Amino acid sequence: MVASGAFEGRGYEWADTTRPGLILRVGRQGGAWHLKTEARTVRLGDMSMSVTAAREAAKRAKADLKAGKNPSRDDLRVWEDATKSGVPVRTARAVAFPKTLHEPTQDERRRDGPWEWHDLVDVYLAKKLPTLKERWATQYERHLRRAVDDYLRRKLVKDVTQEDLLKLRARILNERSASAAADTVEAIKAAMDWAKAQEPILSGLDSAAYPWWREGVQVEYQSGTRDHTPTLDELARTIVVAEHYRALGGTAKETDDATLAALWAIVLTAQRLSALVGTRRTTTRDWDERPGWKVWTWTAVEMKGPGGAGKKKAKPKPHGLPIPPAALAALARFGVDRSSTYLFPGRDPRRAVTASAMTGLFDRLKGKAKGARKGGLTVRPEGDLMERYGIRHWTPHDVRRTLSSLLDMERLGGSGSAILAHSKARANGDQDAERELPASITLKHYIHSQRIELKALGMQVWTEAVLATYAREKAAFDARMPAAPVLPEPRAPRARARSRGRSADTNPLPPR
Structure with a gap:
């Protein structure tokens, strides 16, 4: 019919009774197999393709549509060419419609x-x-x-x-x-x-x-034991330098009051950094027996150290520390948000200053550059301020050794151990030796169970030493700083004498 041009109208369609949706559409120029669905019609190949091959192509195309995919024209073309060339059906199917494994999500x-x-x-x-x-x-x-x-x-x-x-x-x-x-x-x-x-x-x-x-898999590495003990002068001088250089690296950001207060607290208390910066106001209380004193407390969870693979640590316990009035006064100088839950609130008062923020402060004082956005680098043109002012690099944990050393010299080693929450030791001696022990007598209530009285002895001595050293270092630092230039006071203009021998403040003769 196609060859003789005997078609009348636009042409004819034959529907396959075996494969629903498969139709053979023939017009004046030729014919083709199609898959017709409610959503769309897909051309499967030339009408020279056998009925069996057309049915297989319709099956594959319908499966793709059901899966939400567009039937591949390339696959259908390969299938058409392979079946017309006499390739076995199994081979043609494997080439045109390869099996794909499901890729799990x-x-x-x-x-x-x-x-x-x-x-x-x-x-x-x-x-x-x-x-x-x-x-x-x-x-x-x-x-x-x-x-x-x-x-x-x-x-x-x-x-x-x-x-x-x-x-x-x-x-x-x-x-x-x-x-x-x-x-x-x-x-x-x-x-x-x-x-x-x-x-x-x-x-x-x-x-x-x-x-x-x-x-x-092993690594030939063993961390060394850090035994650096900064001097009290170095600790106090670090505070002085941090207070003076609040903006570093040419940025608009300055060290805020809460971070400086936390630095003071590190030196004044020698407590572990993560627990200290997270101190909540609700866990501090007045010490009624000693007016003006406070007792800061931490739960066992807050006292828990970082731990790590292969590290065995003592089971953490609650800890309390008496804070003398002089230490509280030093911290009160800073304008932190008093409405915050935390003693040392971050820039967001709902959160505390983080340990990483304190590490960042130390890095700035050491002159360490910091990565910035878009691959930039924030440099510290001031350089290593700690080295400039004769301060050996130290970490917050090092303060614990300084406190322990000073209190040992004051025959308050037991108080120092209690302040640092070291494990208890047993007394072998008279009662006068109890102050030298990491733990003395445990009584019934909290103050005595936490050895607050024992800790107060050491905290009083340590606080006085820190504040006295800070005052001396601050005075020395201020003396080294160049003084602002003093401008001369403005002088009143002097009237010119109108005749020889008369002073400027003598009334001149009236004009002739």
């Missing part, structure tokens, strides 16, 4: 397994981080996420080998430091131990006969 993979390496890191951190204090949680996450590189990210956990982790260790050693590599390796071991014990099927580690990663 992230949620499906983490629910059903097997986990990829980044799945293990994400799932483990979700379990681990809530058990850590905020400051340590941030560091721990950074240590473990170093392990998610381009090579390991999509690798199945069960396929990770000793060679993979050794290459990762070598990369970190090359780019960072031995301590960074050690931290990352320890975090990896903890994550794999957890997966092996808690989720062996999902992680695929059920097939691991033994935890090879424990002994198979």
